[in-house]
Each structure stands twice: as C-alpha cells, then as structure tokens.
Amino acid sequence: IPHSVAKEPGGCCKCRNSELKRMARRNVLITGCSSGIGLALAVKMAKDEQKRFKVYATMRNLAKKQPLEEAAGHRLGKTLEIKQLDVCDEQSIKTCVNSIPDRRIDVLVSNAGMGLIGPIECQTIEEMKTVMDTNFFGLVRLLKEILPDMKRRKSGHIVIISSVMGIQGILFNDVYAASKFAVEGFCESLAIQALKFKLQLSLIEPGPVVTEFERKVFEDGMKMDLSAADEETAEMFTNIYLKNYKQIFQSLGQSAEDVAEIILAENPPFRHQTNTLYTPMTTLKYADPNGDLPIDIFYKMVFQHDKIFSASLNFIKLLRWRSRKSFDLGKPSQ
Numbered sequence: 612i613p614h615s616v617a618k619e620p621g622g623c624c625k626c627r628n629s630e631l632k633r634m635a636r637r638n639v640l641i642t643g644c645s646s647g648i649g650l651a652l653a654v655k656m657a658k659d660e661q662k663r664f665k666v667y668a669t670m671r672n673l674a675k676k677q678p679l680e681e682a683a684g685h686r687l688g689k690t691l692e693i694k695q696l697d698v699c700d701e702q703s704i705k706t707c708v709n710s711i712p713d714r715r716i717d718v719l720v721s722n723a724g725m726g727l728i729g730p731i732e733c734q735t736i737e738e739m740k741t742v743m744d745t746n747f748f749g750l751v752r753l754l755k756e757i758l759p760d761m762k763r764r765k766s767g768h769i770v771i772i773s774s775v776m777g778i779q780g781i782l783f784n785d786v787y788a789a790s791k792f793a794v795e796g797f798c799e800s801l802a803i804q805a806l807k808f809k810l811q812l813s814l815i816e817p818g819p820v821v822t823e824f825e826r827k828v829f830e831d832g833m834k835m836d837l838s839a840a841d842e843e844t845a846e847m848f849t850n851i852y853l854k855n856y857k858q859i860f861q862s863l864g865q866s867a868e869d870v871a872e873i874i875l876a877e878n879p880p881f882r883h884q885t886n887t888l889y890t891p892m893t894t895l896k897y898a899d900p901n902g903d904l905p906i907d908i909f910y911k912m913v914f915q916h917d918k919i920f921s922a923s924l925n926f927i928k929l930l931r932w933r934s935r936k937s938f939d940l941g942k943p944s945q
C-alpha cells in the first residue's frame with residue numbers, strides 16, 4: 612500500500628510497518644539507573660541499533676538524573692524515558708508502573724541495590740534492615756506489582772542483578788551476602804511457577820564491578836566506628852579487608868559497561884556469572900557439597916597465604932593491563 616494513498620483502517624504500509632515495529636518493541640523497566648550497571652544497561656538498551664527496546668530508566672532521586680540524560684543523548688524522550696521509582700516505597704512503584712502505557716513491562720531489570728561491609732558488632736539492626744529492605748524486599752515489591760500482569764499476558768522476562776555473593780559469602784559482607792542469598796532462594800522458588808506462565812527469570816551474578824557501589828561501600832567502611840569490635844576483629848577489618856579491597860576491584864573488577872554488554876548480548880540462562888576471573892572461587896562451592904572446601908580455601912587465602920594471594924592479584928592486574936595495552940595499540944589513532 613503506497614504511503615500517500617492508503618485510506619483503509621490500519622493505514623499505509625509505512626504507517627503499518629512503523630506501528631508493527633512499535634508494537635514489537637519491548638518495554639523495559641530498570642531500577643537504580645542513577646549510576647553504575649543500571650545506567651550503563653539503560654543506555655545500551657536505548658541505543659540498540661535495531662531499536663528493540665523502549666527503556667523506562669528509573670531512579671529514586673530524580674535530582675541525580677543528569678549523568679543518565681547526558682549518556683542517553685538524543686535517545687532521551689525517544690527510546691529512553693526517566694521515571695521516579697524507589698524500591699522501598701510501594702506507592703512509588705505503583706505510580707511508575709501505572710504511568711507506562713497499558714502498564715506493559717516486557718522486561719523488568721531489578722538492579723537497585725546497596726552494600727554493607729564490616730563487623731556485625733559495629734552495624735545497627737536498622738542499617739542491616741535497610742540492606743534487606745532494598746536488596747531483597749525491593750525485588751519482592753516490584754514483582755508484587757508487575758508479576759500479575761506478566762502472568763496474565765503469559766510473557767515477560769525478569770532479570771535480577773544478584774551477585775557472586777548470592778552464591779558464596781565473603782569475609783565482612785555477612786548482611787549483604789545474606790540479602791543476595793535471599794534473592795537467589797526467592798528466585799529459585801519463583802522460577803518454577805514462572806515457567807508455567809511462560810515467563811523467564813535470569814539471575815545475573817557479577818563479581819566486583821567498578822561503580823559508585825565500590826566507592827560508597829569503601830568510604831563507609833573507612834568511616835566505620837569500630838569501637839564495638841574487639842581489637843583482633845577491628846585489626847582484621849582494617850588491615851586485611853580494607854587494605855585489599857581496592858586491589859581486588861583493580862585486579863578482578865569489570866566495568867558497568869562490560870556487564871551491561873554481557874547481559875544484552877547473551878540471552879541469559881537462569882544463573883549467569885559475568886566475571887570469568889571470579890568463577891574459580893564460586894566453583895569451590897559446587898566442588899564440595901559439605902561446604903567446607905570454600906571456607907577452608909578462603910581462610911587460607913586470607914590468613915595464611917595472604918602474600919601469595921596479593922601477588923596473584925597483582926599478577927592478574929598486570930596481565931589485564933598488558934592485554935588492554937596491546938588492544939589499545941591495535942586501535943587506529945584518533
């Protein structure tokens with residue numbers, strides 16, 4: 612049907628094609644897009660060359676939207692819209708979902724999260740509850756609002772940014788790991804029901820990612836009042852954990868863009884670890900059903916072979932730096 616002459620319902624071929632394209636475009640809602648993985652993923656999806664997605668990039672505090680606006684560039688208002696959503700506030704989730712045409716969310720990316728490190732003696736129950744409320748109940752609140760619509764339509768993909776700490780606990784990350792374990796157990800149960808409604812669930816499990824998260828957690832750790840902890844614990848936290856913290860991120864850390872690229876490129880299976888450098892650590896868990904092996908190895912790595920551990924991290928850092936350098940050298944100069 613020529614564009615200029617078509618009068619019948621449904622319009623001309625061009626209009627119909629663009630309408631079909633618009634209908635085929637998948638609505639994506641991402642939480643926690645003020646920085647890090649959420650921001651990178653929102654921008655990557657909005658800039659998709661095939662224009663497969665309409666991204667609703669949400670954040671709890673719209674005063675922080677400038678970096679996302681700048682990164683989205685001319686896609687802002689076209690394939691990307693910014694909306695307010697606080698995962699700890701049911702009403703804000705409802706208002707956001709109601710503002711989306713037909714409340715249709717094809718892909719939900721539950722990304723908003725926060726960390727907490729340190730000896731539990733020095734953390735208040737309120738601080739711990741905030742972590743659980745954000746990382747675990749935040750996901751539950753989102754699903755209570757969005758899952759019924761997905762079930763009714765018998766279509767939808769729920770992507771959850773979990774962590775390798777949802778598989779394996781790490782020294783001084785007790786409450787954060789607990790929140791991600793809660794997420795993993797919740798999703799593992801829900802995935803069986805979801806299958807009945809043809810819904811897909813994917814747990815993304817990054818290792819260290821260099822984002823605001825790393826900075827905030829480190830700064831909070833440095834400022835922590837350690838007076839409630841015994842001397843040995845305080846010393847362990849300061850001189851072992853915090854001392855190695857930055858080195859671990861520098862050696863093993865991925866960028867938020869890398870993680871976003873992986874999520875978008877690989878239609879993720881139920882569990883998907885993004886960082887192959889970290890996989891040998893999590894594999895320990897599956898190698899021993901009794902659970903002693905990873906605890907024993909981590910103990911030895913931290914307390915007995917700390918110099919070898921530190922040297923290995925430096926070696927990995929050097930290898931990564933060299934491979935990046937040769938990659939850069941191969942690039943045509945600007």
Ligand SMILES: NC(=O)c1ccc[n+]([C@@H]2O[C@H](COP(=O)([O-])OP(=O)(O)OC[C@H]3O[C@@H](n4cnc5c(N)ncnc54)[C@H](OP(=O)(O)O)[C@@H]3O)[C@@H](O)[C@H]2O)c1
Nearest residue numbers: 643645646647648671697698723724774819820822823824
């Ligand atoms: N970075 C890592 O090493 C790492 C590793 C594994 C998994 N993860 C997970 O990856 C996810 C994203 O973290 P990131 O590394 O990208 O850190 P990030 O840069 O700190 O981003 C976290 C985002 O969550 C938002 N957020 C926090 N509480 C919220 C709430 N109540 N409602 C809505 N948004 C809220 C933050 O908003 P504000 O700016 O307002 O605080 C921010 O936009 C988290 O779930 C984290 O647990 C991170």
